[in-house]
Amino acid sequence: MGWLIGIVVLAAVAALVVWFVRRRSKPADGPFQPDDVVGTADLVSTDALRTLQNGDVIEYLGHKWFVRGRLDFNEDGYVWTEHLLDDAEEKRWVSVEDDEGFEVSLWHSIPLGDIDQGTAGDRDVIVAGTAYRLQERGTARFSALGSTGTAPSGQIDYADYRSNDGKLLGFEKFGSSWEASVGEMLQPFELTVFPGSDRTE
Structure with a gap:
């Protein structure tokens, strides 16, 4: 009879251990998982960049x-x-593409004289010792709002390149x-947007 009681006790202990282990390994309830902090930051920044306005x-x-x-x-x-972004010292451009995925990049102009080899449309272009390979080229229509240095609307030819790094x-x-x-390509959360005081929405 004693051995039977011993077996029952061991079975109960084993069941308790299994229950405890499963409880410890179960993901915490709630909307957030370990990687969601970055994911949420990206989501908020993406929305802010989608609605970016002059000012x-x-x-x-x-x-x-300032967005000009x-x-x-x-x-x-x-x-x-x-x-177009500017301050007292320099101008930059932020490009936002929202097609198959959300992409944001930060640009600054360079003189054509800084190009070591090649020109727009060539398969390879070298700038400051870095080799760039043609990714795509084409023609698009554009419309302008605010201070851009361009016509209010028109046509643009473009050629985009990328280096190995x-x-x-x-x-x-x-x-x-x-x-x-x-x-350079950026993650959306690397940019912080402060809405202008004259926003209407």
Whole structure:
């Protein structure tokens, strides 16, 4: 009889151990999982960049720029937006694409004389010792809002390049001559948007 009681006790202990282990390993209830902090930050930043307006302020790595102008592009239904940023010292462009995935990049202009080899449309272009490979080129329609330095609307030719380590090179032609810029891809949460005081929404 004693051995039977012993078996029952052991079975009860084993069941208790299994229940405790399963309870400890069960994910916590609620909407957040370990990676959701970054995911939520991306979501909030993505929404802010989608609704970016002239007069807003963008901060990146402690540096702030005012949003002065906006260019909306359309190439056969494929759309993207570029925002002109400036402060007392420099101008930058933020490009926002929301097609198969959300992409944001930060650009600054360079003189054509800084190009070591190649020109817009070539398969390979070298700038400051970095080789860039052509990714795509085409022609799009654009419309402008605010201060952009372009016509209110028109046509643009472009050629986009990328280096092996992910650096970006872009050419744009709004009129008769090409303009060159270099850029970098960013995560949306790296940019902070401060809405302007004259926002209507």
